[in-house]
Amino acid sequence: RDEHQQMRKQIEDLESKLLDYEAAQFPLKNGVAVGSFKNRGIERLKLLAIKICSKPGAVALLADEGDQLRIVFARSGDATVDVSRLLKTTLEKFGGRGGGRPNLAQGGGLTAETPEAVLNFAFDHLLD
16 A cells, blocks of 8 residues: 555656646747647646746646536736636636636636637637
């Protein structure tokens, strides 16, 4: 049992390091990271968004297509975008449920054709 717990901890540590690397390499366009994934899981998506937003002035708009379409919007501490308001606008357009704070918000159950449609909409409404 102890060995199993040690292995689990080691896997978690390696996954965290991999997310650190991925976040550091994630391309930003005018300070915005936009990405779509398959079966990533909402918790890993949130961690990636948070790590991306450790960069100054960064905003992350991420989507995951699994059993349902889920999105995570985040911003760095010095960014002024209210991502919870952006999430609300996006959910009004595509349905689903969600919520969050001005710096981190998530939603699920969206009814979009593609994750890219949701992300493009959110990007276009980023500065509203």
